[in-house]
Amino acid sequence: AQSVTQPDIHITVSEGASLELRCNYSYGATPYLFWYVQSPGQGLQLLLKYFSGDTLVQGIKGFEAEFKRSQSSFNLRKPSVHWSDAAEYFCAVGQAAGNKLTFGGGTRVLVKP
């Protein structure tokens, strides 16, 4: 069974500082990996995805993520955080054949002025 672990429940970062959110997955085959962002009371917005190819993927809002097969990781990064980046971030893994996504527990990001 596939699973996703986000080790950090909360992260506080100063505006303008860099941000890195960790994600580790467990999946038998080649995973399809995603990062979603959720603002309070809102839906899930897809930030970026990895299926194959270049292991460094670019997403929206200045985010990027790097797939490292050897570490079973898919960490999300942003060089300079804006106050509007305060939200909850979910890493998810999907199956090549489609169907359900399995989410990590989420990381809540707080941005200090």
Add this chain to the structure above:
Amino acid sequence: AAGVIQSPRHLIKEKRETATLKCYPIPRHDTVYWYQQGPGQDPQFLISFYEKMQSDKGSIPDRFSAQQFSDYHSELNMSSLELGDSALYFCASSTRDRSYEQYFGPGTRLTVT
């Protein structure tokens, strides 16, 4: 661009009542997924449909049922509601050939009192 539409956005029901949530996928998307997100929890997959047939099933209670109609919209029917059913219910849609790329609606917040 058109997004996934869910209705209602908010719903308040009493214990033992029934509720029906509706989901209208992105045009030309033929696959619909339902997820449940409890307070402070990550989204959990409930059920999915492709071409009106159930394609995958997760941790959906027997009190819940769902279906997909010929216009691809889907309804989640919930009976004998319990306090623990209070959650944010997301619908996502995709095309079959890219079923790993799911786009989420804004969610329906169900409160059971």
